[in-house]
Amino acid sequence: MNRLLALVKREFWENKGAFRTTPLVIGGIFLAAMLMFLITFNHFDNEFQSLKELLRFIAQQDVDLRAKILYQVNLSMSVIFSMVLAFVVFFYLLGALYDDRKDRSILFWKSLPASDTLTIASKLLAAMVVAPVIFWVIYVITHIVIMLLFSSVVMILGENPWTLLLSIGSPFKAWGLVLASYFAQSIWALPLYGWLMLVSAFAPRIPLLFAVLPPLVLGVLELWIDFLQTFTLNDNLFGLFGHWFANSPLIMSADSYSNDEFGVAMGIPITSDFDHQITVGNMIDRLFSIDMLIGLAIALVFLTAALWFRRRATER
Amino acid sequence: MNYVIDAHGLTKRYRRTVAVDNIDLQIPAGRIVGLIGPNGAGKTSALKAILGLATYEGSLSVLGKNPSSDRAALMEDVCFIADVAVLPRWIRVWQLIDLTEKIHPKFSREKCLRYLSSTKVTLDQRVKQLSKGMVAQLHLAIVMSIDVKLLVLDEPTLGLDILFRKQFYTNLLNDYFDEQRTILITTHQVEEIEHILSDLIFIQDGRIVLNSSMEDIQQGYAELMTAPDQAVAARALQPMHERELFGRHIFLFQNVNREQLKPLGEVRTPSVADLFVAIMSGDAA
Numbered sequence: 334m335n336r337l338l339a340l341v342k343r344e345f346w347e348n349k350g351a352f353r354t355t356p357l358v359i360g361g362i363f364l365a366a367m368l369m370f371l372i373t374f375n376h377f378d379n380e381f382q383s384l385k386e387l388l389r390f391i392a393q394q395d396v397d398l399r400a401k402i403l404y405q406v407n408l409s410m411s412v413i414f415s416m417v418l419a420f421v422v423f424f425y426l427l428g429a430l431y432d433d434r435k436d437r438s439i440l441f442w443k444s445l446p447a448s449d450t451l452t453i454a455s456k457l458l459a460a461m462v463v464a465p466v467i468f469w470v471i472y473v474i475t476h477i478v479i480m481l482l483f484s485s486v487v488m489i490l491g492e493n494p495w496t497l498l499l500s501i502g503s504p505f506k507a508w509g510l511v512l513a514s515y516f517a518q519s520i521w522a523l524p525l526y527g528w529l530m531l532v533s534a535f536a537p538r539i540p541l542l543f544a545v546l547p548p549l550v551l552g553v554l555e556l557w558i559d560f561l562q563t564f565t566l567n568d569n570l571f572g573l574f575g576h577w578f579a580n581s582p583l584i585m586s587a588d589s590y591s592n593d594e595f596g597v598a599m600g601i602p603i604t605s606d607f608d609h610q611i612t613v614g615n616m617i618d619r620l621f622s623i624d625m626l627i628g629l630a631i632a633l634v635f636l637t638a639a640l641w642f643r644r645r646a647t648e649r
Numbered sequence: 650m651n652y653v654i655d656a657h658g659l660t661k662r663y664r665r666t667v668a669v670d671n672i673d674l675q676i677p678a679g680r681i682v683g684l685i686g687p688n689g690a691g692k693t694s695a696l697k698a699i700l701g702l703a704t705y706e707g708s709l710s711v712l713g714k715n716p717s718s719d720r721a722a723l724m725e726d727v728c729f730i731a732d733v734a735v736l737p738r739w740i741r742v743w744q745l746i747d748l749t750e751k752i753h754p755k756f757s758r759e760k761c762l763r764y765l766s767s768t769k770v771t772l773d774q775r776v777k778q779l780s781k782g783m784v785a786q787l788h789l790a791i792v793m794s795i796d797v798k799l800l801v802l803d804e805p806t807l808g809l810d811i812l813f814r815k816q817f818y819t820n821l822l823n824d825y826f827d828e829q830r831t832i833l834i835t836t837h838q839v840e841e842i843e844h845i846l847s848d849l850i851f852i853q854d855g856r857i858v859l860n861s862s863m864e865d866i867q868q869g870y871a872e873l874m875t876a877p878d879q880a881v882a883a884r885a886l887q888p889m890h891e892r893e894l895f896g897r898h899i900f901l902f903q904n905v906n907r908e909q910l911k912p913l914g915e916v917r918t919p920s921v922a923d924l925f926v927a928i929m930s931g932d933a934a
Binding site for chain 2: 335336338339340342343346347433436437438439440441442443444445446447448449451645647648649
């Protein structure tokens with residue numbers, strides 16, 4: 334256990350830039366945007382006159398409506414964090430078993446009494462838990478700082494920040510849901526993570542190419558053959574990926590959308606298997622589905638293959 | 650007798666070539682063994698098999714364990730420096746020490762810091778900021794702070810200057826080696842390690858062509874330097890190798906009475922390098 338934790342720490346040290354600096358930069362951009370917004374208001378409009386009026390107007394609206402909109406704003410603040418997190422984890426896993434082969438430091442890591450299974454577990458853990466938790470913490474901190482900043486502006490402008498901002502909009506619920514969605518996504522994305530680790534373990538060079546090209550070629554071939562035979566575009570690799578993406582528990586927008594809309598946008602009919610309302614229950618539903626079971630089986634195959642390649646990585 | 654390394658019929662095949670060809674090898678504890686061979690002779694392939702870094706055929710046991718299936722467990726008692734400069738470049742020295750301490754049950758932070766205090770390496774530096782020699786010092790400091798039974802060094806000083814190389818082997822001998830431990834070294838700079846070796850193994854084309862203790866070599870081999878007019882008499886004693894240097898003939902004999910040679914010229918124990926050349930070219934002929 335101690336060894337596993339030490340190896341996870343190693344992953345954090347090596348990827349500090351991606352895991353910590355990246356979300357900090359996003360948080361910084363949010364704060365900068367917020368300040369620019371306030372300065373712009375002040376510039377065009379003496380002493381925040383119109384902002385004051387706007388706040389007064391908002392304060393007069395129905396409290397339920399205000400709470401609902403604020404809640405959606407709270408949730409949607411996470412979207413940019415979540416999307417960047419997805420990219421960070423993607424590229425992290427693509428390099429996880431590749432970088433040390435390239436610079437030959439694998440020879441040092443293999444001289445330590447840590448098994449290859451433990452090494453792969455530590456990298457998976459970094460992708461599934463460490464990176465999401467760091468992103469989430471920085472998202473929450475950014476959110477709190479922005480709320481405090483805005484509250485003080487509201488207070489200066491003579492409104493009550495507690496009734497206008499802080500007591501409504503359920504920030505804790507938003508934070509909880511985002512964290513839950515990160516963990517649910519980590520499990521939902523396991524087949525993809527497994528594939529990336531497998532590519533990372535065997536790719537002789539340019540892992541990105543090896544990760545994207547084979548499924549792309551396979552998918553196009555499949556589409557083409559399908560099209561020649563039946564003139565329909567059903568159940569193929571792209572459809573499967575679309576299905577996976579559309580049902581991903583990651584919160585991509587403040588509101589729920591349905592599979593059918595997404596399918597129409599992709600040109601592929603996707604059946605609506607899941608309820609997409611953003612609740613923990615709906616996230617859990619997806620994790621206890623047949624789809625997920627199949628996904629886990631696929632992930633297991635990929636990870637076993639990754640382990641096989643990792644064992645033989647020093648062969649030459 | 651329990652051997653540290655016990656190999657029977659050890660073979661390593663790559664697609665078309667045989668890198669290690671049916672080797673039998675027994676190394677007892679408390680030895681410093683030099684594994685010497687030309688490039689591509691199969692040294693690294695053999696070491697990789699011993700360290701569990703590559704698959705192999707035949708039977709191989711290292712400290713009673715099977716390296717290919719028990720690498721992680723084996724690494725608690727075996728340490729290796731596979732090459733210079735394989736430490737991860739991004740890591741800071743203190744992080745490296747922290748990690749090794751947590752992963753390796755037999756690592757002593759105290760010892761490591763003591764070794765490092767005699768170098769210019771500081772804890773906050775990243776490996777990529779260190780010179781090649783400092784990286785080697787750091788790696789050696791870490792390895793020497795781990796209480797293992799077998800240490801394997803594969804070209805540990807390649808590309809380092811002579812001062813670093815001397816220091817490296819001096820540290821190894823003075824601060825590290827004892828009767829419980831075994832060190833297996835490969836290097837091209839034979840002359841630098843021959844005085845610290847207890848055993849010598851020559852390997853060529855995947856086969857062992859010499860496996861002998863240094864004492865046996867001193868007794869079994871003799872080098873004779875003669876003037877040209879004695880050369881015919883020397884040749885009559887069936888030398889294994891002959892070469893000419895500044896008009897003198899130098900012969901290498903195996904299992905010959907030194908008293909028999911003395912009238913012909915100057916007799917001495919051959920250097921490992923000369924022995925290496927004689928055996929390798931003799932085999933090729």
